[in-house]
Amino acid sequence: MTFKKTADTLIKGAHTLDRDYYTSKKILSQEYENIFFNHWICAGRESELSKAGQYKIINIGSESIIILKNHNNKIRSHYNLCRHRGTRICEKPNGKFSKSIQCGYHGWVYSLDGNLIGSPHMDTIQNFNKTDYGLHPVPLQVWEGFIFINLSENPTDFKKSFAPIIGRFKQWNISELYTFEKKIYKVKGNWKLVIQNYCECYHCPILHPDLAAIHNYMSGKNDLFEGAFLGGYMEFNKNKNSITESGELCCPILPGITNENENRVYYYSIFPNMLLSLHPEYVMFHTVWPEGNNRCIVECSWLFNKHIISSNKYQPQDAVKFWDMTNKQDWHISELSQLGIQSKMYSPSPYSGQESLLAAFDKYYLSIMN
């Protein structure tokens, strides 16, 4: 029987991870195998691909994936390698295919659904059958407008894996929200430092005085504190209504939000690479991508209702500006953490009671790594 926590308590004796988890190339390869090539990972928003043929590329370790919209307006994903001699097909991070996908080496052509539809001079080859050489498909799911892909040969059932959060964020109606802005950051730190930093506000009074003026790090409560999904809410201080430059709402509250949630921000980490922040009037999410053991790329997007984005009556940029500043503070301290952890003098140290989610993250992470 597995032990189920019923309250958010710090795991007894919990301490930070060993240095190798932040510095070792061997551990990074193991993370690709056990985590990134074996779990559902968030790969952005469906609405980023609005027209047939539009595509984006996800590069992760040795793998590269094409995510595109086909002619039936469905999102599809394929491994980004030609079935002839294995050449990577797309180099640019995004773009638009006209009608089909052509490899730039010998001109094999694939439909947007990945079927091989043209292979010059191959008709003279005995037993060569185009249907055997389509692009390798990648399992894909869309949840609340977010795209998830899974590089495992036997992916877990998405609905089962995500059961603890499916339906949980109904009030925000996230599938109806659109990207107002997206920023991409390069961080000189291990990807887990970004996730761990997000999972606590113990650092808020020191590192983010402006954020600490909006919510107190001791307010609120974690409501998911074990497993793949971790997080909870914080309450806004008196006279503060949202997380923006002014501390005021930057546009009207989303229509489904209850009174109780008008005064809260919810923060969740969704294993392994997604961070989801729900405000009364907008949603922000990050995706985190390892780039070697001591580097990562973080993408951050701000989602609003369509009519807010198209109107010039509101100030969604106030949310972007505030979080862009806060993000940079977080990335900088994560880079300093990476530098310190690399020292021969670093050794694991106890977590505080405000860092119970980090202990929970580490526990879940280690259970997958070992």
Ligand code: FES
């Ligand atoms: S490698 Fe793609 S067509 Fe030859």
Ligand SMILES: [Fe+2]
């Ligand atoms: Fe922070």
